[in-house]
Amino acid sequence: MISVFDLFRVGIGPSSSHTVGPMRAAHRFVRGLARDGLLTQVAAVEVELFGSLAATCVGHGTDKAVLLGLAGEEPETVDIASADERFRRISAEGRVRLPGATGSVAHTLALHPGRYLPPHPNALVLAALDRDDVVLDRRTFHSVGGGFLLGDEPAAPAPVPHPFSDAEELLRRAGDDRISDLVLANETARRPEHEVRARLLHLWDVMRDCVDRGCRTEGTLPGGLGVPRRAPGLHRRLRRRGSGADPLHAMDWVALHALAVNEENAAGGRVVTAPTNGAAGIVPAVLHHYHRFAPRADEDATVRFLLTAAAIGIIVKRNASISGAEVGCQGEVGTAAAMAAAGLAELLGGTPGQVENAAEIALEHHLGLTCDPVGGLVQIPCIERNAIGSLKAVAAARLALNGDGRHLVPLDAAVRTLRDTGADMHDKYKETSRGGLAVNFPQC
Numbered sequence: 001m002i003s004v005f006d007l008f009r010v011g012i013g014p015s016s017s018h019t020v021g022p023m024r025a026a027h028r029f030v031r032g033l034a035r036d037g038l039l040t041q042v043a044a045v046e047v048e049l050f051g052s053l054a055a056t057c058v059g060h061g062t063d064k065a066v067l068l069g070l071a072g073e074e075p076e077t078v079d080i081a082s083a084d085e086r087f088r089r090i091s092a093e094g095r096v097r098l099p100g101a102t103g104s105v106a107h108t109l110a111l112h113p114g115r116y117l118p119p120h121p122n123a124l125v126l127a128a129l130d131r132d133d134v135v136l137d138r139r140t141f142h143s144v145g146g147g148f149l150l151g152d153e154p155a156a157p158a159p160v161p162h163p164f165s166d167a168e169e170l171l172r173r174a175g176d177d178r179i180s181d182l183v184l185a186n187e188t189a190r191r192p193e194h195e196v197r198a199r200l201l202h203l204w205d206v207m208r209d210c211v212d213r214g215c216r217t218e219g220t221l222p223g224g225l226g227v228p229r230r231a232p233g234l235h236r237r238l239r240r241r242g243s244g245a246d247p248l249h250a251m252d253w254v255a256l257h258a259l260a261v262n263e264e265n266a267a268g269g270r271v272v273t274a275p276t277n278g279a280a281g282i283v284p285a286v287l288h289h290y291h292r293f294a295p296r297a298d299e300d301a302t303v304r305f306l307l308t309a310a311a312i313g314i315i316v317k318r319n320a321s322i323s324g325a326e327v328g329c330q331g332e333v334g335t336a337a338a339m340a341a342a343g344l345a346e347l348l349g350g351t352p353g354q355v356e357n358a359a360e361i362a363l364e365h366h367l368g369l370t371c372d373p374v375g376g377l378v379q380i381p382c383i384e385r386n387a388i389g390s391l392k393a394v395a396a397a398r399l400a401l402n403g404d405g406r407h408l409v410p411l412d413a414a415v416r417t418l419r420d421t422g423a424d425m426h427d428k429y430k431e432t433s434r435g436g437l438a439v440n441f442p443q444c
Contacts, residue, residue, distance in 0.1 A: 010206050013266060016147040020147035021147050022053065024074065051121035124143070166415070227266070231263050259281070278371075325432075326422060334366030341361065353406065356410070357405055364414045374438050
């Protein structure tokens with residue numbers, strides 16, 4: 001079973017698969033060199049990016065992520081305030097100091113956007129060479145979405161009391177109990193309950209900090225498109241306006257929180273993958289919505305929301321994909337909306353059947369969604385797409401709660417359709433910036 005804390009990771013923007021995953025891969029590569037006693041022999045490191053990683057390298061910050069990873073940084077702890085300047089210095093010097101080495105080594109980067117290394121389009125190869133250009137070590141990594149690297153799962157995973165491979169099995173095991181209780185029981189098989197709750201609340205703190213930064217930080221997003229940050233202005237207008245006579249003002253707050261997160265993500269800020277960076281705004285936006293408007297919102301509600309949401313993300317990751325480079329944005333925003341809808345439905349008193357229905361509704365109405373970032377940046381259409389996905393999640397939860405949990409299309413069918421649609425989707429619509437808005441936007 002995938003853990004909740006594998007699905008929700010603290011990282012940096014703008015992409016979990018193109019930034020977080022490659023940084024982790026580079027960091028892991030250097031650790032391997034140290035473990036094998038090779039660091040003192042390394043004179044140069046060669047990096048090759050393939051497929052989607054190469055096609056959107058600069059816009060997604062993959063080059064920065066790899067160099068900082070080689071320098072010993074990790075997504076959870078890297079200083080985002082100094083990361084850009086440090087990257088510029090390493091790039092300009094053409095040398096990077098590997099942690100534990102006595103001096104700096106040369107680095108090169110090669111891009112192969114038209115080449116793919118199976119089994120996943122996000123591949124990177126790192127090689128360490130000695131002074132005679134003899135290869136000391138070469139490793140291939142695949143960044144498969146959400147910050148995961150292929151092979152992250154342990155060879156002998158810890159047994160859990162309620163394993164589930166799909167939604168049908170999840171519902172059968174849950175019975176009349178809450179889905180969050182089942183997921184909590186699985187997590188407490190790995191670590192004490194107080195630690196599970198503390199870590200979930202820490203994730204919520206990171207999400208809230210991200211929203212707060214997004215609502216306060218003015219300016220224009222980096223990358224050259226000139227996209228303005230809209231969250232600060234919208235936040236000021238909503239605070240001045242109050243609820244007033246507008247019965248739909250709550251929708252504006254949901255959209256605001258999603259915009260705030262994804263503008264921070266686009267600027268390389270710290271976010272929580274939920275389940276990816278490109279879709280990181282939906283889960284916190286809907287959870288903020290509950291805390292703002294529900295009279296009984298508390299820490300227990302936060303924990304239950306995240307546990308329930310994670311159950312849906314686990315199902316999609318196991319049976320389809322959460323990687324835009326593999327299945328398009330339906331796997332990112334679609335999954336995030338399904339997760340958020342499920343979490344909200346449980347907090348509003350939904351049965352397991354209604355929770356599953358909410359997730360299915362949200363996912364079904366994102367099927368076929370392409371990933372076509374303009375200019376290779378996680379900005380257009382990604383930022384607004386999170387706002388719309390958040391509103392869809394709320395609507396899906398409300399629609400499911402107005403039913404009795406019985407519905408014609410099960411969540412598992414929607415997940416299989418996501419997988420099959422992603423397989424049929426042309427590669428130019430899978431995070432390569434070679435189709436859709438990326439080529440039809442007149443200013444690019």
